[in-house]
Amino acid sequence: xxxxxxxxxxxxxxxxxxxxxxxxxxxxxxxxxxxxxxxxxxxxxxxxxxxxxxxx
Numbered sequence: 001x002x003x004x005x006x007x008x009x010x011x012x013x014x015x016x017x018x019x020x021x022x023x024x025x026x027x028x029x030x031x032x033x034x035x036x037x038x039x040x041x042x043x044x045x046x047x048x049x050x051x052x053x054x055x056x
Contacts, residue, residue, distance in 0.1 A: 004032055024049070 020030040022042035030040030036056035
């Protein structure tokens with residue numbers, strides 16, 4: 001399942017903030033990152049992602 005983008009980046013030790021767009025809709029700012037897909041998702045798209053890909 002996708003994890004919160006902020007906590008994913010913080011775990012790497014970076015204090016730099018980056019703005020990412022959602023890889024699915026390209027409209028909204030990404031809030032979640034899926035390591036299995038290597039993609040970023042907004043709050044709307046992550047719901048669908050988690051339903052379709054609940055195995056990773």
